[in-house]
Amino acid sequence: MWNDASPSRNTQQAMKRKAILRAAAIVFTRQGSRGATLEDVAGSLGVSKAALYRYVVNKNELILACQEEALDIADRALSLGEETGRTALDKIRIGLTTYLVEMIAELGVPALILEDNALHGAEAERTYEKRDAYEMRMRRLVAEGMADGSIVATEPKIAVFMLLGAIHWVSKWYRPEGPWTPAQVAHAIVEIASRALDADPATQLTTCLDPATADHQKRKEHHAF
Amino acid sequence: MWNDASPSRNTQQAMKRKAILRAAAIVFTRQGSRGATLEDVAGSLGVSKAALYRYVVNKNELILACQEEALDIADRALSLGEETGRTALDKIRIGLTTYLVEMIAELGVPALILEDNALHGAEAERTYEKRDAYEMRMRRLVAEGMADGSIVATEPKIAVFMLLGAIHWVSKWYRPEGPWTPAQVAHAIVEIASRALDADPATQLTTCLDPATADHQKRKEHHAF
Numbered sequence: 018m019w020n021d022a023s024p025s026r027n028t029q030q031a032m033k034r035k036a037i038l039r040a041a042a043i044v045f046t047r048q049g050s051r052g053a054t055l056e057d058v059a060g061s062l063g064v065s066k067a068a069l070y071r072y073v074v075n076k077n078e079l080i081l082a083c084q085e086e087a088l089d090i091a092d093r094a095l096s097l098g099e100e101t102g103r104t105a106l107d108k109i110r111i112g113l114t115t116y117l118v119e120m121i122a123e124l125g126v127p128a129l130i131l132e133d134n135a136l137h138g139a140e141a142e143r144t145y146e147k148r149d150a151y152e153m154r155m156r157r158l159v160a161e162g163m164a165d166g167s168i169v170a171t172e173p174k175i176a177v178f179m180l181l182g183a184i185h186w187v188s189k190w191y192r193p194e195g196p197w198t199p200a201q202v203a204h205a206i207v208e209i210a211s212r213a214l215d216a217d218p219a220t221q222l223t224t225c226l227d228p229a230t231a232d233h234q235k236r237k238e239h240h241a242f
Numbered sequence: 243m244w245n246d247a248s249p250s251r252n253t254q255q256a257m258k259r260k261a262i263l264r265a266a267a268i269v270f271t272r273q274g275s276r277g278a279t280l281e282d283v284a285g286s287l288g289v290s291k292a293a294l295y296r297y298v299v300n301k302n303e304l305i306l307a308c309q310e311e312a313l314d315i316a317d318r319a320l321s322l323g324e325e326t327g328r329t330a331l332d333k334i335r336i337g338l339t340t341y342l343v344e345m346i347a348e349l350g351v352p353a354l355i356l357e358d359n360a361l362h363g364a365e366a367e368r369t370y371e372k373r374d375a376y377e378m379r380m381r382r383l384v385a386e387g388m389a390d391g392s393i394v395a396t397e398p399k400i401a402v403f404m405l406l407g408a409i410h411w412v413s414k415w416y417r418p419e420g421p422w423t424p425a426q427v428a429h430a431i432v433e434i435a436s437r438a439l440d441a442d443p444a445t446q447l448t449t450c451l452d453p454a455t456a457d458h459q460k461r462k463e464h465h466a467f
Binding site: 190 | 275403407409410431
């Protein structure tokens with residue numbers, strides 16, 4: 018029909034679903050998933066709550082879908098790291114940098130920060146298991162790095178908590194409309210956080226992300242606390 | 243009266259206020275400050291909402307009071323670091339370690355994670371200014387460390403974002419009822435995060451926080467994602 022000039026019904030559905038996930042990720046990040054409502058998500062898309070209900074059963078399903086998407090991105094990014102990194106530390110670096118860049122591209126936020134027990138129902142259990150599996154993968158990579166000589170002797174749990182804290186916190190201070198590109202931010206934050214584990218740490222880090230615009234950042238756009 | 247055997251009315255008021263702040267900090271951390279209600283805070287104290295209203299005007303006032311307390315602890319901890327640390331990196335280490343330990347002792351949580359624009363009203367502006375002042379102090383210390391040779395060449399903003407991310411994220415995985423003491427956790431996380439900046443990084447970090455109980459940690463009690 019129409020020689021495929023207009024996207025098929027299925028493609029349109031998938032595109033709308035993607036737009037909803039993206040809007041939801043941003044609203045949940047800014048307002049918290051418990052505080053935000055489906056109306057807030059609908060409002061940010063400029064549609065009615067009724068229109069949203071054609072694609073979404075309830076808020077819990079939407080939180081789950083965002084978290085699933087984030088975990089899929091994290092898994093794929095880490096697989097890329099494992100395929101292309103030379104040392105375990107390289108694998109972690111590629112995995113985390115790719116995760117941040119992909120998250121900003123796909124969901125519009127660098128990471129999802131959920132409240133405790135934000136997920137409910139039977140599917141939540143599966144998502145928590147996926148999250149735990151990702152963390153275990155990260156911990157194994159830290160141990161692998163201790164064996165291959167790329168990572169200093171450390172407690173893998175603490176190392177992974179530290180890395181994921183630095184990564185998740187990007188959502189609290191990074192604004193895509195600011196002067197730093199996703200790639201710049203991802204590189205700089207992974208570079209410094211991963212130096213904490215590096216058996217052969219660089220003697221110099223990126224010192225100037227964007228000299229011309231550094232002073233133009235507005236107070237509330239970049240804060241860390 | 244009663245020979246001071248029972249605390250004075252003022253002391254009792256102050257103690258109750260402290261108990262409320264502590265309960266609120268925990269509820270806000272677990273549920274998000276937007277998602278949580280004053281009923282949730284009252285419920286966690288085992289009192290009625292009406293009883294709470296004798297001490298608190300509304301939820302916004304309580305969020306502000308928690309954030310003010312956290313910033314006061316952060317400021318005092320950093321002052322202690324500045325008074326007792328030899329290098330700028332030592333100052334940062336003492337400041338962050340003390341902050342984590344004090345926060346857990348005073349508010350029952352390692353750090354407060356607030357949603358964007360969680361604070362409202364005229365007082366909020368003052369609190370945001372205080373938070374910005376703390377961040378500026380931290381950034382100046384990073385610059386000081388680059389000058390005194392204790393910190394590698396880096397972008398102070400990114401360095402502070404990374405450190406505060408690692409510190410705040412402790413709230414997402416640390417449970418006081420778990421096997422790690424506040425001092426152990428504070429030491430281990432600050433040790434590894436600050437190594438990222440260290441001009442003379444240790445070749446070995448704390449490798450084993452608590453070998454006997456490491457496997458007893460329940461899945462949902464310690465997760466990083």
